[in-house]
Amino acid sequence: MPSSLAKRAKRPGFSSVELARLEQWKLEDAKARLSEVVRRAEAAGPQLVTVRGREAAVILAPEQYKRLLPKPKDELPQSRFLKGLRLSALKVEREIDRGRDIAL
Numbered sequence: 001m002p003s004s005l006a007k008r009a010k011r012p013g014f015s016s017v018e019l020a021r022l023e024q025w026k027l028e029d030a031k032a033r034l035s036e037v038v039r040r041a042e043a044a045g046p047q048l049v050t051v052r053g054r055e056a057a058v059i060l061a062p063e064q065y066k067r068l069l070p071k072p073k074d075e076l077p078q079s080r081f082l083k084g085l086r087l088s089a090l091k092v093e094r095e096i097d098r099g100r101d102i103a104l
Contacts, residue, residue: 022048027056 023040030037030049037059041047047059060068076084 022046022058024048024050027051030059 023044025033025037025047027049030047037047037049041059042061045061046064048055049057049059
């Protein structure tokens, strides 16, 4: 049966096999040896922290975390997009609207 962390992992290349290979730390051990957990995350890869035997957190190196973030969209901000249209160069003429006659 897949672990809850494996169920939540929806990124390609982040399989339950890889989760099973993570070095596991009990929360109290991770708290007592946090600097070692962080060093190992940077050197050896993600470190899994458990609470009462259940997966609770994964400690990642910053480079690994950045790879998991969604890629930035190549969309322009709306103001730059509108300026790029150069709408001010258009000559738009409008008839004067004097209202309409309504039969009462």
